[in-house]
Amino acid sequence: MLAITGIDPNSNSPIYRQLHGKIKELIDSGDLGQGSRLPPTRELAGLLGLNRTTVSAAYNLLEADGLIEGHVGRGSYVRAISSPSGIISFATSRPSEALFPLEAFRATCTEVIQSAEAQNILQLGSPSGYPPLRRYLLDKAKAEGTAREDDDILITSGCQQGFDLLQRVLVSSGDTVIIEDPVLPGLRNVFQRAGARLIGIPVGPDGIDLEQLERTLAGERPKVVVVTSNFQNPTGATLPLKNRQALLRLTRSVLVENDIYGDLRYAGDPAPTLKELDETGGTVLLRSFSKLAFPGLRVGWVIGPRALIERLTEAKQWSDLHTDQLSQAVLLRFAQSGRLAEHRKRMLEAGRERLAAALHACRTHFSERTQFTKPQGGMNLWVSLPEPLDAGELLQRAEREGVTYLPGKFFGVSKVEANSLRISFAGLEPSRIEEGIAKLGKIFKARETVRQEPIPAMV
Amino acid sequence: MLAITGIDPNSNSPIYRQLHGKIKELIDSGDLGQGSRLPPTRELAGLLGLNRTTVSAAYNLLEADGLIEGHVGRGSYVRAISSPSGIISFATSRPSEALFPLEAFRATCTEVIQSAEAQNILQLGSPSGYPPLRRYLLDKAKAEGTAREDDDILITSGCQQGFDLLQRVLVSSGDTVIIEDPVLPGLRNVFQRAGARLIGIPVGPDGIDLEQLERTLAGERPKVVVVTSNFQNPTGATLPLKNRQALLRLTRSVLVENDIYGDLRYAGDPAPTLKELDETGGTVLLRSFSKLAFPGLRVGWVIGPRALIERLTEAKQWSDLHTDQLSQAVLLRFAQSGRLAEHRKRMLEAGRERLAAALHACRTHFSERTQFTKPQGGMNLWVSLPEPLDAGELLQRAEREGVTYLPGKFFGVSKVEANSLRISFAGLEPSRIEEGIAKLGKIFKARETVRQEPIPAMV
DSSP states (O other): OOOOOOOOEEEESSSSHHHHHHHHHHHHHTTOOTBBBOOOOHHHHHHTTTTHHHHHHHHHHHHHSEEEETTTTTTTEOOOOOOOTTTEOOOOOOOOOGGHHHHHHHHHHHHHSTTTTHHHSSSOTTTTTTHHHHHHHHHHHHHSSOOOOTTTEESHHHHHHHHHHHHHHOTTTOOOEEESSSHHHHHHHHHHHHTOEEEEEEETTTOHHHHHHHHHHOOOSEEEEEEEEESSSTTOOOOOOHHHHHHHOOOOSEEEESSSSSOOOOSSSOOOOHHHHHHEEEEEEEESSTTTSOOTOOOOEEEEHHHHHHHHEEEEEEEHHSSOHHHHHHHHHHHTTTHHHHHHHHHHHHHHHHHHHHHHHHHHHSTTTEEEEEOOBBBEEEEOOOTOOOOOHHHHHHHTTEOOOEGGGGSSSSSTTTTEEEEEOOTTTTHHHHHHHHHHHHHHHHHHHHHOOOOOOOO | OOOOOOOTTTTSSHHHHHHHHHHHHHHHHHHOTTTTTTTOOOHHHHHHHHHHHHHHHHHHHHTTTTTTETTTTTTTEEOOOOOOTTTOOEEESOGGGOOOOOHHHHHHHHHHHHTTTHHHHHSSOTTTHHHHHHHHHHHHHHHHHHTTTTEEEEEEEHHHHHHHHHHHHOOOTTTTEEEEEEEOHOOOOEEEEETEEEEEEETTTEEHHHHHHHHHHHHHHOOEEEEEEESSSSTTTOOOOOHHHHHHHHSEEEEEEESTTTTOOSSSSOOHHHHOOOOTOOEEEEEEEEETTTTOOOOOOEEEEEHHHHHHHHHHHHHSSSHHHHHHHHHHHHHHHTTTHHHHHHHHHHHHHHHHHHHHHHHSSOTHHHOOOOOBSSEEEEEEEOOOHHHHHHHHHHHHHTTEEEGGGGGGGSSOOOEEEEEEEESSSSSHHHEEEEEEEOHHHHHHHHHOOOOOOOO
16 A cells, blocks of 8 residues: 655645655655555545546656556556565566666767667668678578577567567468477467467476477477576576477477577586578578667567578568667677677676575475476576465565565466466576565465365365 | 670679679669669579579679679669769659758767666657657647647658558458548558458549548448548648538548648648547647658558547557657657758759659640649659559650659559559759650650551451
8 A cells, every 4th residue: 555645735836746746755664665556546646635637648748757657457657667665576587777877878878879880770671680780690690500590580669579570471360380398478379370280289397298208299380489598587598409409309399499588598508509500491580689688679580591590571661660779789899899798798698696595595494395397598597386385466466575476377378387486586686586486485485384274175 | 775885704703803893883874773673693693694593692792882782583773872864753742852851860869878768768658659749749739739739649650550450450251341532552452451442532633522422321331431631642632621511421430641742832822731630639640750850760550439549559659669769769869959940941942843853844745635643742743644544564765765654553542544644853953854754755755646556446
């Protein structure tokens, strides 16, 4: 409940301004933590005896301040801006803005806008992407072995658009698509909304379950198989080399390799991408700058056979003409200047510490019957509580204690793991990770020890 | 044909570098004008006795230089960068980059990236758009009367994405959609690719033909009717006030108002938007910064009833998460600082001159039997040659003379006007407009005076 008192109808300041100030104080003080939901305007108006439009006006001001944001169909939430006193959020798989190399970004941006190229950047561009960026990424991929002579590249507005364009070009209503289970909702929803028939294949510690995939492929002809090679979202699982090779032998459909986290390996040796191992050349590789650098700049890319890239490029043209060129040029310069590599070093150091803190805290604070994955990179790990615990039900309790996460049910495809949850650790400092997981451990253990009463027979 | 000689296989410079240098010279000198098509790599390799990969490598370098760009299925073209000696292109409806206020853009961008807000801009944002920009645009629309209390706004990656999201939310395969005929291909293709049944309603000097629309609506239940209120692309036509009112009375379907050119009125008085006149509040309004300011920054917006905006926002989320935030923040600052208004003044001055030059040249150089529209703003006018002249056939001749345009057939929906063409005048200086239309007039008149031989009866 919001503790709002002292609104004065006789003040010179309009009531919506006063209300805006009160809520802002609660956010600034951390009493209303990041990710908290604000009451619906109608409800708050009723409670405070105000007009609903007054409450709306206050919310609008807060939104204009960037303090809250509206989510479709879910109401208004306090924006996740790291605040030491706010809620500890394990809910979002994204880099911490505290680690953004702001000075390097500013220097890069200044170089780009001061250059003679600025005029071209501001003019209408190509659906394929900003030519110098395309060239840079394709040359790099060829040098690394992840692009072949007959491959081409399309710049997308982040990986999400890559999935969307692949759906549009390859998958019609009624077609079968195989994806990992659990998987990030953005990927599942793209194909689901298109009317595809989704088959989820379980993900274990070594990534997608190849035995089950093989059994499924014996009876199905999916249009597309989407697999995450490194640090899968939400499980953190990575496919070992031999599984990659086996997967390529198994799959006759178009194989889409989602490798958005591959650059964030904190330990162990990287395996070659599926794209690199695939001697048929048919695999489609999706990558992005968003997890490593600046997610607010929407630039990702797809590498695949030239004929497919042409079809995707045409679909891209009718989707949004082309990806924003300022961000493409800034990210190119950021990479070419060596600043991206410098930044990556710091991201890897920070990620290593954060992952270690998360794993240590899980070992320390979770019960023996609780399982969790042990990723070597990325941003997420997957916790499975002893059944019949329900991570969705426990979330309310956790939020009251100042910790939030996404329950497993958000990630389900063919099955729902109600007892699981995703811990996105990369956005938090080690001390906050420790603090948050300690709180979760206490909440989960308390529920585990409650004797589950047998359900009486219905008579 | 490309005049390429003097490639030396014994030089220290690799052949692809030499070839790159030769073609670059031709582009720099204007011998290979903007918009010219390069021969396919296979063809040029054959002509020069080179390996095809050598030619590809040279093209790749040219693309990396930003000198050429590939178009899906159409080969490589010299990028349209204004060069006084190059081809005169009436082919693209976009602002001239020579008019970009580069210093104002640089100052704006610097203010944005130096501000404390930079950190938030670079972090993952909201599918609805950057909150301060949403607020600014919605408040402005409310003040102008183009948004109602129950309306909301969604920021899109340009208007093209607005059309695409509307299709995804409102139109399924087999549904009927009414659009203008002729119309910009990007709008037609969005609905066509979705399997919609398109009905094109002719556009006259006063915009969409209301009598024919009424007759069509008597027998059809379209899901969506898309109409351009101001300076329609490609015709330049504007709906007078009484037609706007009549259109609102006629239409029971969702009415989508494409108003991307409305800010570019060079003469006459503006009429209220359909959105403003629509007392039911159901009209959906699409606008953009792209025609006025910087098309390379992909920011447009949709204003409509809250429930529809929620559905569009959800579709947006699965399309690309959200629109690039750096460009949203830069354009907001550009508008709020008053620089956009300053720039608009200069764009209106330049546009007025260019439109006048285009109309004067059409009157002077086209035959009496040639018709052309007389827009009061925007970027395009529509020329109809006396039949049976074919503007597509005449284009090759025009390109040999150094002038290019888009023939009417690109814009057809239910009928193809083979005798028509679009003149996009806004990107060229008055002297170039005069020069280009003079050349076209000469070519067209020469063909008009050729006696059309009667076709012999088939026996």
